[in-house]
Amino acid sequence: MESEEVGVKAPRDYRRGRRVARRPDDRGSASVRRMTEPGHTEAHLAPGGGDDGRVGVYVHLPWCERVCPYCDFAVLAARPLDPGVEDRYVEDLRTELAARAPAFGDRPLASLYLGGGTPALFRPESIARLVDAVTATFPADASAPEITLELNPSTVERERLPAFRAAGVNRLSIGIQSFDDGLLKRLGRAHRAVVAEETLAAARRAGFDDLSVDLIFAGPDQSAADLDRDLDRVIAFGPEHVSTYELTFESETPFGRAVSAGRMTPPDEELAAGMIEQVEARLEGAGYRRYEVSSYARPGRRARHNARYWQRQAVLGLGMGAHSTEVRTPARPHGARRANPRDLSAWQAALARDPAEAGEEEGLEVAVARGEAIFLGLRQIEGVAAQAFAEEFGAPPRAFFAEEIDRLVRVEWLVEGEGGDLRLSRAGRLLADSVGAEFVFVEGG
Template identity: 45%
Template structure:
């Protein structure tokens, strides 16, 4: 990695890089992915770097804190291409006093001692390992290519490669899961001793294979009660094992919260690069600007080329991205929408929101305290675990 250009001034922000290739398509997956055994490592990195060059002036004055390689399966990306992208991102912005947090998502079946050592040497210092479950039945149902032993090996290889900050991804609320299956997975996860766990309820999305099965009645989506039971079991098991439940889907050892994800929930800005990546900017006039790139690889490539050839805007920091060649989605949020967004995101987290941010919406607070959904302490309104589960409904009452 290049030598850092330290700066404590400027607003902290993160860069997300989407790598849209996977070796196979999981039946529940609705992300922007293409199946490929041999993805275009170099040309995709070239496109990301061209997008970075065109977008970085929009984020002038920000301080880079985190980089997150997500997908797709960025663990498939050749380490020298990863190093090229990470180096360019790090050189493009001033840094804060803390070392960059650089996370990469990796699947157990694609992990090997050499691949993990390559990612570590490329500058990645945090892994998100897609374990999903530690029961053979659950892994088969989810269409995953690894077995529990492979997940355990991947964890050991990651430690041997020097990773001391590892998050494991889990999926619960699986249709037809026998009693005790999730408890056994959670016990196995605790035994693997990760620094962080991300646990999500299975959602059945329309345009997936699971969505088609559900429409035919061949797959029963999980009932709300079953989701709540699994959420509570996950919360109870991981918090008694010493994890802090700091966001509806996120659990961390002390000091090991995901800085990148936490910045999303605190409303920090981010720049997304690659196919379907989303970005958020705060304009000097206080409006929030959200934009996203196309989901289709060719449309993204064409957009990057057009953006690179377009004249640079006169005032890239202050000007919104009107008529942008790459942004497939573009919206501007005024102060009222931005305030709701802050409440909505804050109520996903154990830190909650400042009571002062709930101006005009505090009448419901006593009832929500009595119902055990929130607590009020030191000027903050914080959801209880049950409240986090109902986060969207809480936000509608309080936002």
């Protein structure tokens, strides 16, 4: 599911980890407009830069009923998911958790995110075993952890909702994408609008009062009027959180290959850019606040788990393809990231060798960490707080990025406050990844 998969997927430019040679005149490029990837309270959100002393856990459950033609996540097709395969995977996750948890000490659990893939294909007893293992490993503190499960609209998943709630899940991220059957079909999605509506209603009946809905836009042959109808349905239902995504055509996907071969045409860029503003106007008009380039929330309902990535807080990622943000230490003051193998057998083989070292770790050099702090900070509407930045890096952003800041302020994509705080302008939000990429460090660049 593309919903809030920050544990698996970071913005493409960011993943390359280099300063991308794009300049503000790249506005027309399709990739630069790409917007990627969340509670009961914002009280635990650090202002940026500092370690909040807690831990988030991301668990990747990679199977989907079928693989959507635009998906480039670490996913596997399951028709259906074999119980033996499921049980082995859950055991492997518990093994990895036990081996890697000591590196995160006895930090209180801020959030647990069960993402995929389609995690709700797992039996409720499997989800309960995972929730129990994680909550038994890390202590609770005054605030109950946010425990999110990704779900796609389907009859099987809908029937499991009460059991997921009983397993301790307190938040759902539902891959609705659209209420337009024609668009769902063109996107290769398995569900139809009526099932989406039934799943949303069933989630409320099961007692979930914290729901996030995914909405895709700039889909094949989608008009602004089509998107308006989707927004009408979302607003009428009234989830606590909405994640919105512009469809992208990644080269290694069937959609990407179809574009390369001239068999498919991506939506008009002006139309797609207009849709970003259309989504913002409609959702903000309905009482949601856009707090991150892709994310909208009702007051007090920002997603705590995703915020951990944007704010570079500790996250333990478990499972094939999962990413971790390791704890900062005196030896690694800016932390490290770890990427698990994207291939199931490679991850399982690595686990068998050493469950504490299944992924590849990369310590963050100061120049890389500075770029990430800006890139990720700019994704949040509040932007980058110069003081918090200076506490970690010794000086405010301008001391390191004067040229980039001046250039981006000049074209009115970036706003610099009097104290040196940085945030995207309205126009800059249409190009969030591209603007942020201006700050990302390139080795030898």
